Amino acid sequence: MFKVSRKSEYALMAIQHLARLEPDFVVSVADLAAQEGIPPDLLAKVLQGLKKAGLLIASKGAGGGYRLARPAGEIRFLEVVRPFEEQIGVVSCHTRVTDCQRTDGCSLRDPMSVLNAYLMRQFEQMTMELFISPHTWLTTGPRTTTPAESTSLGRRS
Amino acid sequence: MFKVSRKSEYALMAIQHLARLEPDFVVSVADLAAQEGIPPDLLAKVLQGLKKAGLLIASKGAGGGYRLARPAGEIRFLEVVRPFEEQIGVVSCHTRVTDCQRTDGCSLRDPMSVLNAYLMRQFEQMTMELFISPHTWLTTGPRTTTPAESTSLGRRS
DNA sequence: GGCAAATCGGACTCAATCGGTCCGGTACTA
C-alpha cells in the first residue's frame, strides 16, 4: 500500500541534499543527479515540480541551479510529496472523485475517512527536519515539533 | 500515496459485511457480490485470497459459502489487506527488495524505515472492529481496543 | 555581441500493474 512514487523519493533525496548545504548554495541539476545517482532528465522534472510548489528557488543561466526556498524545518513531508502523488488517500472515495459512484450505499466511506484524516494529519505535522536529524523521531513519533516550539514545549512526562 | 488496491477495498467490504451477520451464517459469492455491488468473478478471487490468509472459512457445494474464521475484533487491518498489496512500505527499499541497489549511499533509507515501522505498527494494532463501531476511533486514534466487546448484530440478508 | 551554461516544458516510448472477465475443474449436498 502506502508506497510513494519514485519521483517522490527523488524529491525527498533532493531536498535532503540541499538542506545539508549552506543556505544560499545553488546546485545544478546535473551535479545533483550525479551525486545522488538519479537520471538527470527525470530529476529535472522533479525539481521543476518542487519549484512550482514553492519549495525551491531556481536561478537560470550560467552558474545557476536550485536552492531551498526555506529551511528544512519549515518544509513539511506532504508538501514535498504531493506534487508527484496523484491520489492521496486510502480508498477510492478520497482519491479519484470521478470513479466511485457508490457513495450512498458504501459502508466503507465513513470509517476510512477517519483513518484518512488521521494519516494526513500525521504527515502534515512531520517536517523534513526528520531527514537531517532522525534521532528525535525515535522518541516522539511522527508528531514532530514545530520549528518555533522545539526547545520549550512538547516535553513528555 | 497510501491508496489500497481495489481488491483490498472489496476485501474490507466483504469482511465488514460478514461481521454484521450472525457468527455461523454463510454467504455465497453471488449473494455477497449482488448486495455490495461488486463484480462477482473478481469478488471470488478476493474471497479466495482471504480464505488462504486464514480469515474466512469456505463451505463448498450446494448451500455453501463463506463465513468469518474469527470475530471481527480479532482480525487486524493489515491481515485483510496484505494478500492484495504487493508492496507494503514507504520507499523502494522496504517494498521491492530486488530493485534498489542504492542501499549504501542512500540517505533516505534510515529515516524512512523509522517512518515505515511506525505506520506498520499503527495498522497492525487496528482491528476490523473499527468498521463495525467507528465511534471509538474518534477518541482513541488507530490504537483500537482489545477484541472483547464484539457485539454482533443479527441482521439477516 | 556571441557563446555556453543552465532552467523550462511538452511529447514520447516502454513496461508493469491493475481491474476485470472467462472457463474448465472439483467438491459437496440435497
Added chain:
DNA sequence: TAGTACCGGACCGATTGAGTCCGATTTGCC
C-alpha cells in the same frame, strides 16, 4: 445424480509509472 458453489489458472484492455528526447528560453561571462 444433478445442481450448486468454491477453486484456480489464463487472458485481456486500460491506465499508470519510469524514463528519455529535444527544442526553447534565460542568464552570466568573455
